[in-house]
Amino acid sequence: MENSNNNRRNFIKKAALGGLMAVSIPEILSAAMVSSVHKKNPLNRNDIILFQGDSITDSGRNKEDNSFNSSSALGSGYPMLAGAKLLQKYASHNLKVFNKGVSGNKVYQLAERWETDCLGLKPDILSILIGVNDIWHKLNGQYNGTVEIYRNDYMALLERTKKALPKVKLIICEPFAVPGVKAVDGKWYPEFYAYQESARKIADQFGATFIPFQKIFDEAQKQAPGDYWTGDGVHPTLAGAQLMAQAWIAGVK
Amino acid sequence: MENSNNNRRNFIKKAALGGLMAVSIPEILSAAMVSSVHKKNPLNRNDIILFQGDSITDSGRNKEDNSFNSSSALGSGYPMLAGAKLLQKYASHNLKVFNKGVSGNKVYQLAERWETDCLGLKPDILSILIGVNDIWHKLNGQYNGTVEIYRNDYMALLERTKKALPKVKLIICEPFAVPGVKAVDGKWYPEFYAYQESARKIADQFGATFIPFQKIFDEAQKQAPGDYWTGDGVHPTLAGAQLMAQAWIAGVK
Numbered sequence: 001m002e003n004s005n006n007n008r009r010n011f012i013k014k015a016a017l018g019g020l021m022a023v024s025i026p027e028i029l030s031a032a033m034v035s036s037v038h039k040k041n042p043l044n045r046n047d048i049i050l051f052q053g054d055s056i057t058d059s060g061r062n063k064e065d066n067s068f069n070s071s072s073a074l075g076s077g078y079p080m081l082a083g084a085k086l087l088q089k090y091a092s093h094n095l096k097v098f099n100k101g102v103s104g105n106k107v108y109q110l111a112e113r114w115e116t117d118c119l120g121l122k123p124d125i126l127s128i129l130i131g132v133n134d135i136w137h138k139l140n141g142q143y144n145g146t147v148e149i150y151r152n153d154y155m156a157l158l159e160r161t162k163k164a165l166p167k168v169k170l171i172i173c174e175p176f177a178v179p180g181v182k183a184v185d186g187k188w189y190p191e192f193y194a195y196q197e198s199a200r201k202i203a204d205q206f207g208a209t210f211i212p213f214q215k216i217f218d219e220a221q222k223q224a225p226g227d228y229w230t231g232d233g234v235h236p237t238l239a240g241a242q243l244m245a246q247a248w249i250a251g252v253k
Numbered sequence: 254m255e256n257s258n259n260n261r262r263n264f265i266k267k268a269a270l271g272g273l274m275a276v277s278i279p280e281i282l283s284a285a286m287v288s289s290v291h292k293k294n295p296l297n298r299n300d301i302i303l304f305q306g307d308s309i310t311d312s313g314r315n316k317e318d319n320s321f322n323s324s325s326a327l328g329s330g331y332p333m334l335a336g337a338k339l340l341q342k343y344a345s346h347n348l349k350v351f352n353k354g355v356s357g358n359k360v361y362q363l364a365e366r367w368e369t370d371c372l373g374l375k376p377d378i379l380s381i382l383i384g385v386n387d388i389w390h391k392l393n394g395q396y397n398g399t400v401e402i403y404r405n406d407y408m409a410l411l412e413r414t415k416k417a418l419p420k421v422k423l424i425i426c427e428p429f430a431v432p433g434v435k436a437v438d439g440k441w442y443p444e445f446y447a448y449q450e451s452a453r454k455i456a457d458q459f460g461a462t463f464i465p466f467q468k469i470f471d472e473a474q475k476q477a478p479g480d481y482w483t484g485d486g487v488h489p490t491l492a493g494a495q496l497m498a499q500a501w502i503a504g505v506k
Contacts, residue, residue: 071491076324079493081337087492088499091476223344238324238333239340246341 042123043253045088049097050123051079052110053130053173056235057101068096077101077236079127081245086252098123106134106145107153114157119164126161126168127248129213130154131175131195132234141189147191151198158206170208171251173201176217177233178226184233209251216247296343296378296506297433303351305330305363305375306383308425310354321349325398328352332380334498339505351376359387359398360406367410372417379414379421380501382466383407384428384448385424385487399445404451411459424460424504427452429470430486431479437486462504469500 024244051057051074056186059077067073069087074080074097083097100117102109107130110118134150137143161168174196177184203210220229222245229240236244304310304327311332320326322340327350336350353370355362360383361372371379387403388487390396414421427449430437449467457465473496474484482493489497 021312069491071494074334074491076329081331084334084348084491084495084498087490088495091481091492093472170493220344228344233354237340238327239344241324242337243339245337 008076008249016097019219024173024202024235025218041087043093043095046094046096047124048096048098048122049086049125050118050121050127051101051229052118052126053080055101056132057129058098058103059099059241061099061101063102068098070206073099075101077241078244078248081242082248084095085245085249101129104137105124105130106131107131107150107157109158111153111157116162122165123168126165126172127171127173129173129175131199132177134175135188135192135195136183136234145193145209146155147198148206150157151202156209157206157233158202161208170203171211171248172199172203172206172208173248174212174213174215178217178230179233181226183232197246211248211251213244213247216243226251258298259479272397296339296348299347299349300377301349301351301375302339302378303371303374304354305336305371305379305381306354307358307386308356310352310382311356311478312352312354312494314352314354314440321351326352328354329491329498330430330494331347331501335496335501338498338502354382357386357390358383359390359396359404359409364406364410364413367413371414375418378483378505379418379422380426382422382426382428384452385430387428388441388445388448389436389487390503400447400451404455407455408458411455411461415459417476423459424464424501425452425456425459425461426501427462427466427468429466431470431474431483432486434479434483434486449477464501464504466497466500469496 011171013247014109056077057075057079058078059075061075062072070085071080071084074083078100079097079099079209083099086095086097098121100113100121102113110128110130129210131150132147134143138145158170175192176196177188177192179185179188199211202208210253217226217229217240220240226233228237229243230236267406277489305367310332312328312332314328314333315325318326322336324333324337327336332350332352332354336352339348339350348421353374355366355370363381363383384403386399387396388400391398399409410425414423428445428447430441431444432438432441453463453465454459470482470493471477473493476491479486482496483489
């Protein structure tokens, strides 16, 4: 707490010197998406939307609850916040929003449960956010992966998905981290950039919408310090989760 | 589930006959606020925002968590959804958002815990949503209240609040119900209208912003049936909670 207050004070000092500029999310998105596919996914009636990923997506959802559209099933993170907005705004669309993120997952663990937790649900829109554990668990000695494994596993997963669900609209979310906040130190770099670049290239290759979360979090730090947006550099606070939800929705409609 | 599908089918049939008209929340608010104070509460730097009320406000918050700005402390309802949006949008404001709603509360129960759960927190913006249990618990025989008790208790609570916190900005939320959905049957009416009218008059009298939730839920049923917005006629679904959050924010800024 004291640490956080200090950070805030230092931040405010810096911000006062540098001048606080508000940059809107649509501006960030259009800037960041230039090099990407930059296509939107129009929502259709009866669409099934599935969020997949690791703990950032999981966000404490109740895994006994196999339903959709409720905060119990969606957790307390960006899938729930994005879902809430879509369900309210497009109330007449009869949307079904699922979250099947599982804490700790790397790409190969998505693959292990893909039949049940993705293909069987027949999503019309599939959003994936994966990659932080692929490097983090390597840095802390729990995992032996490389960026090549990440890329190859990810591409194989998407090929399998496209084969089973040829019409699915893909949203690839950029794995992100906030350097200097707790878990995220110099050891992550430059290697983590290669994971992010892979996600972006895979999005291009598969015609997916790319959500540039790193850019979003970088820009957000002009408004408030890193630990306002994420408690440990990886997991977003409520404010950070709303930032993600807004960016995600801007990529959809 | 089957029941819900039937409702949806009937609704869609009716909607197809009647024509689906999208009405935006700002339009609803400006229409509904004409007879009310219709003033906004500008947010200031370092503002403390407090949500007070019953289970609709409580929304499963972790009562061991006395902090602010987290989904654990804010629950899974409109205070968390409104809080998430404010914390993201006004990131440089250093806002603190608290939720101290308690399931089952009527006005006199707010009064019993007001020192700790309101005055001691010194909110700059105080939002109250109370009234459904004041009639519901009477209808199911758990409580002996009347609309006069509701009104008198509510006014006494606000007088006490204004005395302790002369500068506090008040937001009075209209108690609401969705007739025809489970718990809410003909026995609620016309008596419930008198509770709603009291809340509105009290808002006028105390110079509070009034959030016309009944109107919001009535209009929302042009988009999707009542059970899309509330599971039992009283407690909102995630979509209903987002509807409330959006209306609440429109009343603030």
